[in-house]
Amino acid sequence: MKPGVMATLWKIVQEKHRVELQPYPELRSHKMGDCSVIQNAVDFYLDHLSKLWILDSGTVDTLLTPQCTCPPKVVVLNMFFGKQVKTIDISSLSEPNSLLQNIAVEYTIVGKTFIYISDASRGSVLVHEVSSGSEWSVMVSTPTAGLQIALVKQPSHSMYIVRLHQRGIIELDTTALRRRDSLAPLTVFGEHSKPVVLLGADGHHVYFRHTECSDVLVWDTRLAFNASRLDNIHSAGPRLTTTAVAAVPLKPVLLVLDSNYQDTLNSNTPTYHKITFITNSFL
Template sequence: MQHFVNSFILFCWCIVICDGHLKNLAWNGGPLHLKCEFSPDLWMRGGYIKDNVIAVKAVPYKDDIYVITPRMKQGVMATLWLIIREKNSVELQPYPELRDHKLSDCNAIQNAVDFYLDHLGKLWILDTGIIDTLSNPQCTCPPKVVVVNLLLGKLIKRIDISSHMEANSLLQNIVVEYALGGNAFIYASDASRGAILVHEVSTGAGWSVVTCGPATGLQISLVKRVTHAVLILVRLHYPGIIELDTTTLRRKDSLTPMTVFGEHSKPVVLLGADNFHVYLRHTECSDVLVWNSRDAYNSSCLDNIHSAGPRMTTTSVAADPLKNVLIVLDSNYLDTLQGNSPTYHKISFINKNV
């Protein structure tokens, strides 16, 4: 039995197994796992730069874990990966295939900034079409939503959302809701306008709903209520959590009533949601908190379920319903953005006892 001794030793790769259950995964930058299919040098300007690969979100599906690594700097070969777990290492394999990430090919994924896994095993990927966002931003393709079927391991749909946007739009988060009858609706946040883009998949119709003032970040999560679903919104660096009834979002010309919780409390960062639970952290703290949204919001009475550790920041929390565990992604990406060292990533598996 191998024990994970120190969770912050850089340049250390490890997998910890305890009582037959996987407990932690850790890796630095982008350790590469390639099938013998293509040479990455043909598609990447400047080659593959492992140190520029920063994972920001992880999601489990069956026995696999998928992560996204936005193209913030040059040398990021792909932005959607399957984690390959070997005996004593972690590697990242471009998913579904390396060719699905070819730069300037508008059928391929250019820059995945967020994804959403639905109950059918479909991964909905928000692709901004803008690469090298921190070093030298370039628009290679129009923004779109790409759908990958994880059961088939194939890219099955591309949805152009450019008509819903403006020149300065800043797309950040995506969630998908199935209405009665099975029709899917895409909700994507546009921080530059404080708006939610709504796209009805079956008809191709789309519109924008302004929900708040512009901000550097606008995060969204989908939360269940007894009879319906609501969209939870957070403006980064602003106090308060906004709740929108999605049934009104789906009516193009209707007014959208909002409920605001904790408008005088600490600003928070959304990390994920599962049914009626919302996972978040206060902006000045790394502890992961959970809000049972069936109860009134009180920022001082949230349950603490995880601490990222020194110099680490939690960027996503996702539930694995089959194993009743939460997948928590921590990293020191802030250190990486300020320097040239590879990002240290850690995925923790914690019991879902809330």
């Protein structure tokens, strides 16, 4: 977002007495102007095969003087070897004014792999089927400043969508996306409550917070949505904001990321991060 940052994807390494950040998979994987590597990793998705799918917008210095160094793409890394294994050009799927924000990946029972990418400028989810290279877009809302998406697998394969500064969480069956259904049926939950920020999801939980509050809430999607009965699992603390929640695979543990992100955006204040490990029976 600002000039002078060496990389936009980093690995956290916990040493004996300290924590370090290392460019991932290596520094040369982030060389500006080299369109074969990462320019601006705006989001990523880690699948069950230990593949990391990285959404690269190709646009840098977005807060000050945005410049497009390369077309947008998806970069796939093998986490076992820390190697780049695939690059998918999505420039024909996006538009010059596209605001690409989130990525999710779904494997179907017939062996196909679908990439879903949110484009806030069009209020659409962009769909790319990996094996055939077929791609299309499905409108899910009016254009907005922010469009967040997350996948859950139970009770059905559903996508949950949040529009920045707007009320409600939208539920969409991903089969509608795969059918290229431009009139996909949508269900809205919490449309009478406060606007929310989507923080993450796992098998059957959605994690979010209200825009003016730092408390992290969880909704078990197997149960009917009730705004008054959501579990509060974490509070970021003074001057910190929770930006992401992720479940540790095969363990009843959550990773919660807090930072003074807003201060960094508004000034030259250094960014401070805090990671909290939460063990809870609801997982």
